[in-house]
Amino acid sequence: MNLPISPQVKITFSKRKTIGLYVNGKGVEVRAPHGTSKSYIQGFINSKQDWIVKKLNEAQAKQSEKYQLRDGSVIPIIGENKTLEITMGSRNQVIETNNTLFLHVSRLDQARINKVFSDFLIAKAKQLIPSIANEVAEAAGLKQRLKDIKFRRTKTKWGHCTHDGRLQFNWLIMMAPYKIIRSLVIHEVCHLAHLNHSQAFWDLVKKHDPDYLLSKHWLNVHGHKLALFE
Structure with a gap:
């Protein structure tokens, strides 16, 4: 037909x-x-x-x-699986334990659940990614070129580097394993030296992330699972 x-x-x-x-x-x-x-x-x-x-x-x-934000769902946080428990409470907050992610929301509707979980991931990203970026930039001699780090949910890119040294990351990457997050950050930091995908760029990436091809493959195979809100 x-x-x-x-x-x-x-x-x-x-x-x-x-x-x-x-x-x-x-x-x-x-x-x-x-x-x-x-x-x-x-x-x-x-x-x-x-x-x-x-x-x-x-x-x-x-x-x-794709991972679903439902009570009882299993959601990876920096690669570690957490069982999601959603309850209604007086205020919005997330409590993370070794095996469980407790989402307390003021209203049991999907929009509020999404917002509380998004804020949690953004906070995790702001805590982890700048520390990795600064460490890698220091090791690569690029600290002076790194001007700012922003977080934004985008549909087509996990990371971005501007000509004036500003890095941007999709905070949904916080559901990937740590190795994948670090590889993404290294990729974008290396763009501070080469704002292209030349051989010199890939040589610099490989110097700081010898297994970058494995991480790239992981994102190609599993990255769609992280797109919660599309």
């Missing part, structure tokens, strides 16, 4: 010269040049039917693997 153009198929027109097809957990998007006819787009979708079905199945499988 052909996939018809429908509300589930998003069509975006722009000044681009070619037509493109993108599939994620939310559905199918066709990006086409201005003036592309509906019949041409439908034919393009039909020609890619098998590929679309395959990618939709893959996206749905990844969606089902």
Whole structure:
């Protein structure tokens, strides 16, 4: 059965010269040049039917693997699994033990649970990541170039380095193992010296993180599980 153009198929027109097809957990998007006819787009979708079905199945499988903020769920914090216990209390707070993460929330709704957990992860990130970044920057002789560290949840990047020495990290990385977090920080700190992915950049990364390829592979395989709020 052909996939018809429908509300589930998003069509975006722009000044681009070619037509493109993108599939994620939310559905199918066709990006086409201005003036592309509906019949041409439908034919393009039909020609890619098998590929679309395959990618939709893959996206749905990844969606089902994402960690869920539910009472009794198991959530990794810096790679250590914690059982989530959610209760209503007079104020919002998180209490972390060796095996359990107690979320006390003033309202038992998902938006409040998400906010309390997000604040907890951001606080963890602010506590851990700057210490790693400063340590690596010192070892690499880049301390003077490191100007600031910010945290932001982004959809496509785990980290970012600006030309003026400001690093940005996605705080959801705090659910990854420590080795992966450290590898990400090393990657971004090394961009303070080389704002590119040249051989010199990778040589510097390898000097401070000999197993960086293993960490990169881990994120490629498991990173989607950390995207809680998409």
